[in-house]
Amino acid sequence: MSKRNALYDFKWCPGCGDFGVKVAIEQALAKRAVEKQESIEKTVIIAGIGCSGNLVHLQEGPQPFALHGIHGRALPIAYGVKGPRPDLNVLTVGGDGDMLSIGAEHIGPQARRNLNITTIVMDNGIYGLTKGQASPTTNVDVVTSTTRYGKLDDKLNPLMAYLGLGVGYVVSELSSRVKPLGEAIKDAMDYPGFSVVHVQSPCTTYNDTYALLKGDEKKGIEPLAFPIPDTHDVTSVHAAMDLVKGPRIPIGLVYRREGESVPADVRLRDAKVRTKVEQKSVDALLREMVI
Amino acid sequence: MSSKNLVVRFAGEGGQGVVGGADLMASAAATGGYHVLTFSTFPSQIKGGPAWGQARVSSEPILTPGDWLDVLVAQNQYAYDTNLPDLREGGIVVYNSEEFEVTGNSRAYGIAADKMAREAGNPLASTIILIGAVAQMASIDLGAIEAFIVKRWSRGRASDKQIIDGNIAALRMGAEEGKKSGLAVTPLDPPPTHGEPRVMIRGFEAACLGAMAAGLDTFIGYPISPATTMLTFMEQNLVGVDKFVGQSSSEIESIAALVGSGFAGRKVMTSTAGPGLSLMGEGLGLAWMAEIPLVVVDVQRGGPATGLPTKTEQSDLYAAINPGHGDMSIPVIAPGNPEEAFWAAGHAVNWAERYQGPVILLSEASIAERAQDIAIPDASKVKQEYRTVSDGKVGNRRYAGDGVTPFPVPGGPGAYVANGSEHDEEGDTTHLPGIHVQMTDRRFAKLKVLEDGTFEAERTSASVALLPWGGSKGSALAAWRELTAEGVDLGWYYTMFLNPMPPALLEALKAKRLVLVPELNYLGQLASRLRSMGVNAQAITQYTGLPFKEADLKSAIREQMGALVK
Numbered sequence: 001m002s003k004r005n006a007l008y009d010f011k012w013c014p015g016c017g018d019f020g021v022k023v024a025i026e027q028a029l030a031k032r033a034v035e036k037q038e039s040i041e042k043t044v045i046i047a048g049i050g051c052s053g054n055l056v057h058l059q060e061g062p063q064p065f066a067l068h069g070i071h072g073r074a075l076p077i078a079y080g081v082k083g084p085r086p087d088l089n090v091l092t093v094g095g096d097g098d099m100l101s102i103g104a105e106h107i108g109p110q111a112r113r114n115l116n117i118t119t120i121v122m123d124n125g126i127y128g129l130t131k132g133q134a135s136p137t138t139n140v141d142v143v144t145s146t147t148r149y150g151k152l153d154d155k156l157n158p159l160m161a162y163l164g165l166g167v168g169y170v171v172s173e174l175s176s177r178v179k180p181l182g183e184a185i186k187d188a189m190d191y192p193g194f195s196v197v198h199v200q201s202p203c204t205t206y207n208d209t210y211a212l213l214k215g216d217e218k219k220g221i222e223p224l225a226f227p228i229p230d231t232h233d234v235t236s237v238h239a240a241m242d243l244v245k246g247p248r249i250p251i252g253l254v255y256r257r258e259g260e261s262v263p264a265d266v267r268l269r270d271a272k273v274r275t276k277v278e279q280k281s282v283d284a285l286l287r288e289m290v291i
Numbered sequence: 292m293s294s295k296n297l298v299v300r301f302a303g304e305g306g307q308g309v310v311g312g313a314d315l316m317a318s319a320a321a322t323g324g325y326h327v328l329t330f331s332t333f334p335s336q337i338k339g340g341p342a343w344g345q346a347r348v349s350s351e352p353i354l355t356p357g358d359w360l361d362v363l364v365a366q367n368q369y370a371y372d373t374n375l376p377d378l379r380e381g382g383i384v385v386y387n388s389e390e391f392e393v394t395g396n397s398r399a400y401g402i403a404a405d406k407m408a409r410e411a412g413n414p415l416a417s418t419i420i421l422i423g424a425v426a427q428m429a430s431i432d433l434g435a436i437e438a439f440i441v442k443r444w445s446r447g448r449a450s451d452k453q454i455i456d457g458n459i460a461a462l463r464m465g466a467e468e469g470k471k472s473g474l475a476v477t478p479l480d481p482p483p484t485h486g487e488p489r490v491m492i493r494g495f496e497a498a499c500l501g502a503m504a505a506g507l508d509t510f511i512g513y514p515i516s517p518a519t520t521m522l523t524f525m526e527q528n529l530v531g532v533d534k535f536v537g538q539s540s541s542e543i544e545s546i547a548a549l550v551g552s553g554f555a556g557r558k559v560m561t562s563t564a565g566p567g568l569s570l571m572g573e574g575l576g577l578a579w580m581a582e583i584p585l586v587v588v589d590v591q592r593g594g595p596a597t598g599l600p601t602k603t604e605q606s607d608l609y610a611a612i613n614p615g616h617g618d619m620s621i622p623v624i625a626p627g628n629p630e631e632a633f634w635a636a637g638h639a640v641n642w643a644e645r646y647q648g649p650v651i652l653l654s655e656a657s658i659a660e661r662a663q664d665i666a667i668p669d670a671s672k673v674k675q676e677y678r679t680v681s682d683g684k685v686g687n688r689r690y691a692g693d694g695v696t697p698f699p700v701p702g703g704p705g706a707y708v709a710n711g712s713e714h715d716e717e718g719d720t721t722h723l724p725g726i727h728v729q730m731t732d733r734r735f736a737k738l739k740v741l742e743d744g745t746f747e748a749e750r751t752s753a754s755v756a757l758l759p760w761g762g763s764k765g766s767a768l769a770a771w772r773e774l775t776a777e778g779v780d781l782g783w784y785y786t787m788f789l790n791p792m793p794p795a796l797l798e799a800l801k802a803k804r805l806v807l808v809p810e811l812n813y814l815g816q817l818a819s820r821l822r823s824m825g826v827n828a829q830a831i832t833q834y835t836g837l838p839f840k841e842a843d844l845k846s847a848i849r850e851q852m853g854a855l856v857k
Contacts, residue, residue, distance in 0.1 A: 007726075008719040044701050046551070049712075056708050057719045063687065065701040066708040067554055068720065069547070070577050076544035080551025080559070081701070084509045084535035088555065088701055109540040272530065279531025282504040282670040289490035291321045291664060 010054045015210075017175030017201030021122055022055050024175075025091070027182035029064060032089070032189060040064050043089040044081055048074040048098035051129045051203075052122040055093050072103030075110045075119065082115045086265050089189060090116070095201075096123040100136045100158055107196075111166040113264040114193040120185065121196060122175070123158065124203035132206040144206075159244035159254060162196050163237060168257035169195035170240065172250055174213060174225055175202070184253070191256065193263050200225065200249060213249070228252035294477040297348040297429045298357035301421070302374045303366025303387075306338035312364065312418045313344030314662060319422065320348040321491050321664045322442060323435030324482030329662045330356035332837065335516060335600040341369060348431075350480035353663070354765035358840040361476045362425050367391060383474045385424055400424075400472035407464060416461035423465020430478035433466055488667045494629040494658035495520040495562075497668075498588060499528065501636030502560055504673035507586075509535045509557040511548045513567065516600040517656040518590040521562035542567035546574030546587070553583040554709050556700035558640055558677075562588040565598065565607050568651075572615030575649050577711040579619045579734060581718075582690070582698075584643035584678055588636070588652040590659045591761075593836045602836030603657035605761050606812035608820070611651040612790050618731055622646070622741050623790040625653035627764030630665040632658060635787050637673040644676045646737045647695055653789070655762040655811075657838050681705040691716040693733050695740060744788025746796040750775065754804040755852055756782030758828070760789060760817050763809045766839035774845060781848070789817065792824075800826045807831055807851055809844055 012018050025045070033040050043064035047053035049071035056066035069077050074092040082090045094103065099121045110117065126144065127133040133146040137158060141150035162170045169191040173181045181199065188195035202209045215223025228250045233239045240255035271277075297320075301312035310331040317327040326349045334340030347357040359379035365371035368391040371384065378384065386393050388401025402424055404417040419440075426436055437459050444454045499521055510529055512522035525536045535557070539545040545561045552559040563571065568589045578585055591607045593599030611623045622642055626635035632654060639652040681689070681697035683704025689696065690707075699705030708718035713730060715721045759767035764785055771783050782803065786796055800806050800821065806828040808818040815830025822828050831847045833839055 005715070005717055005719045007715045007721050007723070009721055009723070041704065041706050042702050044555070054720070063706040065699070065706045066718075067551070067581065068708050068710045068712060068718070069550065069581075070573050070711050073543065073547040073574070076539065076547035077551040077554075079537070079539070079544070080509075080511065080548030080553075081555045082551075083511070083537055083548070084533075084552050084557050085555040085701070105541070106544065109544065272532075277530045279534060280528070282500050282673075285500060285503075285528060286490055286492075286667055286670065289492055289496070290488045290667060291491050 005057070008057050010057065012051060012054070013205045015204040016051070017124060017199070017203070018052055018055060018122055020175035020178045020181065021093070021120065021199055021201055022058055024178050024181035024185055025055070025093075025120070026059060026061055027179070028185035028189065030061065031182070032186050033062070042087065043091065046074045046078045046081065046090065046092040048072060048092070048094035048103060049129070050095040050098045050127070052093055052095035052098060072098055072101070073106070074098070075103060075106035078117045079110060079113060079115065082117050083265065086116070090118070091189070092117065092119045094119070094121060095128070096121065096125060096137045096158070097127045097135045100156055100161070104136075107162065107167070108165040111168070111194055114168060115263055115265055116192055116194070118185065118188045118195045118197065121158065121198045122201035123198060124201050124207055125209065126203050126207040128203045128206055138207070157244065157246055158198055160241060162198070163241055163244065163255060167196050168193045170254040171195070171197045172244070172252065172254050173197060173199045174251055175199050176210070177251070193257070225249045225251050228254065292477055293480045295350050295480055296357065297362070297476070297479045298345065298360050299348070299362045299364065299425055300343050300345040300360045300374060300377070301364045302343035302370035304370070305333050305336060305340050305342045307342075307366050308418050309342050309366065310344035312421060313346040315418055316422050316425065317346040317348065317662055318443070318491060319436045319439040320346070320431065321489075322439035323432060324485065325349060326351060326353050326483070327491070327662070327664050328353040328356060330657060330838070331660060333601055341373065343370070343374065348479065350483050354769045355841055356838065358842050362428065364421050364425065381476065383428055383476055385421060398474060400474055402465070402468050404465070408461060411457070411461060411464065413457040413461055416458055419458050419461040420465035420468070423462040424469035424472070427466040427469025428472065428475050430475070433462065436462060489664045490667045491662055491664050492629050493520070493660060493662045494626075494632045494654060495590070495660070496524060497629040497633040498626070498636040498652065498654060498659070499524045500670070501633035501673060502586065502640050503529060504670040505558070505637040505640035506675040506677070507558045507560055507640055508533060509552045509559040510561065511537045511539050511545050511552070511559070512561045512563065513539050513542050513545050515542070515564045515567050517592055517659055518562040518564045518567070518588065520659065521588060521590075542570040543574065546571040549585040549587070550574060550578050550581070550583050553578065553585040554581070554701070558584070558644065560586040560588060560640070562590060564590050564592045564600070565610070566596070568607060568610055568614060575621060576615040576617060576619060578649040579621065580711045581709040582647045582734070583649070583709065584647050586639045586643050586650050586652055588654055590654045590656060592656050593834075599836045601656065603655050603762065603838060604811045604834065604836060605655060605763065606814070606816065606834070607653065608789065608816040609814070611653050620735065620738065620790060622648070622650045622738065623653050624650065624787050625761040625789050626658060626787050627761055627785070628658060629661055629663050630668070631787055633668045634673070638787075641674055641676040642741050644678045645695070646740050647678055647698055648737065653761065658762045687718070688716040689718055690714060690730065690733070693736055695737050738791050741791050742794055744786055744791070744793040746784060746786035746788070746793050748796075748799065749783035750780070751782055751799065753780045753782035755780070755855065756784050756800065756803045756806050757809070757848065758784045758800065758806050759809045763811060763839055766841045766844050767809050769841040770844040770848060773841070774848060779849070779852070781852070797824060797826070800828070803827065805829060805851070805855055807848055809839055809847070811838065
């Protein structure tokens with residue numbers, strides 16, 4: 001139950017990775033508000049549907065604006081907010097089902113628009129809210145309520161997908177690393193174009209991957225997650241693709257495009273200046289139609 | 292003897308300029324002072340397929356494209372064969388003699404317009420040659436058309452004079468052909484005199500300008516026939532500082548983006564057609580639930596699925612009022628002609644702001660594409676309503692109370708969660724039965740503030756009434772005028788405001804013995820809705836992809852009234 005609203009009747013399971021993401025976002029927003037000297041009301045968080053989407057009701061401390069919409073559509077909603085209101089800080093939150101299944105069609109268009117929007121994907125490899133169905137990031141052969149013979153479809157490599165679709169700023173993080181995650185979210189918001197922060201956020205009820213991600217040195221189990229080496233060239237998309245090809249999951253800044261990346265709103269603003277376009281009044285437009 | 296009307300149809304296949312021919316004819320006649328109205332129908336392809344454009348020219352205000360043709364310009368055999376039945380007795384056929392020959396018709400005359408244009412070194416002028424011939428045959432003053440040509444092609448370019456001279460020469464060549472034919476229709480009356488400036492406007496332009504007059508600042512759309520024209524018009528004209536126009540990647544994106552923009556405090560609109568409206572169902576539900584002002588223009592076309600993408604129909608009324616799942620009732624305004632489209636679009640923007648929710652402007656292919664001369668609308672008479680913005684006094688209790696409440700705009704005070712899930716006053720999700728009741732009642736109660744719609748009412752004492760909607764208004768009004776002149780006691784009611792309907796109109800209709808509703812769909816969508824509200828309504832339906840002819844409506848009305856007497 002939300003600390004600030006006793007009527008709110010949703011809760012995350014104990015140990016849910018989304019708790020870490022929530023705190024990281026709170027930290028990122030607080031730090032950014034101080035740095036930019038602006039009120040938290042300048043920030044909008046758009047949420048999709050799933051356990052992840054409930055994050056907007058659970059935010060503590062100073063409250064940003066939020067929109068808890070419909071399944072899979074956080075990105076186009078964010079487009080509608082940021083396009084005409086570039087003064088607002090826009091974040092979206094969603095899970096792997098919300099963002100990579102029903103909502104996957106919106107990643108490409110958003111990457112091409114390249115508006116300054118930061119998308120946080122909480123990947124738990126399962127549909128949690130609807131109680132344990134396979135998602136695009138569920139491993140092959142895993143038995144779920146919708147994959148009784150084990151998952152038949154290949155697993156999606158989300159980081160590779162973002163790079164392939166042209167996302168200019170890609171981060172891979174763990175929900176358990178709250179402080180670095182908070183910093184990563186803030187850095188992503190500071191990047192002038194579209195950014196994705198992909199977070200491994202385990203579901204303790206249906207797909208608990210904490211142990212896998214962490215590994216076990218004593219038992220000789222290599223952790224699934226590994227820190228991105230300092231030698232990685234974050235500005236090279238080839239290096240980034242090589243880094244994320246799997247099966248292990250790199251943690252840190254994967255890719256930051258530089259140079260050619262001009263957000264669509266900046267292009268629009270420049271084009272208006274270049275073509276000296278002026279808004280004509282309705283009356284003037286009607287006068288042009290006079291017979 | 293002279294005639295008040297001239298109806299000319301240019302028929303051929305897509306890409307032959309038949310729609311452009313009708314437009315040019317209408318523009319020229321309008322410049323000469325006549326009233327004009329165009330209608331076109333064509334297949335969904337860039338080139339080819341049967342197409343025609345029709346221009347009605349009149350010395351009086353015009354309600355319909357006209358049932359019967361005075362002149363048919365046929366570009367090929369198929370166009371001749373299929374359109375000949377619409378030619379009135381004494382009408383004339385002008386045909387493309389390079390393409391085919393007409394035999395055994397003394398009222399047909401062949402002109403090789405393309406060849407003549409090529410030989411004159413002005414291959415683009417074949418349509419002007421045909422217009423010259425038609426003008427001659429209908430005794431339209433050539434000087435007025437020449438004036439139009441000068442105006443149309445004076446674009447400040449070096450080539451202007453050459454084009455103008457070439458086109459005037461083509462017009463005169465055509466007129467010579469018209470003389471040679473020895474054929475003529477009843478001469479058209481001279482044009483009327485007008486007191487006020489008039490504009491030649493299409494329905495989609497009028498809708499865009501009406502919305503802009505109401506303060507629209509954001510437009511996001513996805514190309515779809517026959518609604519794309521609004522997106523391109525806005526791309527071109529909604530351009531200044533703080534204006535935003537974008538092309539989305541689907542109608543699902545359009546409606547979601549509109550929700551975002553409306554939430555962010557903007558006055559937003561999109562245009563779409565049936566398939567897009569279907570995809571927007573869930574997003575419209577979100578706007579209804581989260582109480583986000585936005586306007587969706589649905590330019591209706593024919594049929595479900597892809598249906599008839601370029602034809603006209605009125606079959607989206609159910610889908611407009613209830614575009615998605617769950618209890619909702621989306622406000623709908625349906626203009627009946629381009630002039631009404633201007634005011635309806637302004638109302639739609641204002642309604643959305645006033646009740647803080649989605650509104651559908653229900654247009655039609657035939658209205659959006661129709662060009663018509665109207666008195667220049669006074670844009671200063673369009674109201675500019677804006678939602679009451681929250682000053683933060685109630686904190687984040689955005690959904691408190693049982694009516695419209697102040698709207699917190701991001702960047703200002705009152706941060707809350709706009710929520711598409713059922714929610715409490717602060718927008719936090721809750722599933723408590725009492726709250727679902729409270730919030731559902733709140734959302735429906737808000738519609739009360741939209742009950743200010745106006746309506747037309749004539750011969751209100753009659754026990755049987757005619758109530759058309761949308762683009763069927765013109766044919767219905769023409770039919771009603773003729774019937775009443777013939778002594779039929781029939782009431783006339785009309786409103787653009789289909790949901791919520793003006794309460795006084797509904798009361799008047801409930802008192803009628805029978806209300807006849809002409810509508811271009813199979814189901815009789817408005818009639819069945821009226822029946823559910825206690826009106827004895829019967830539909831007169833047509834689903835050909837074409838508008839009603841007044842003659843067809845007249846006989847259908849007589850038939851229904853006759854059945855009542857028995």
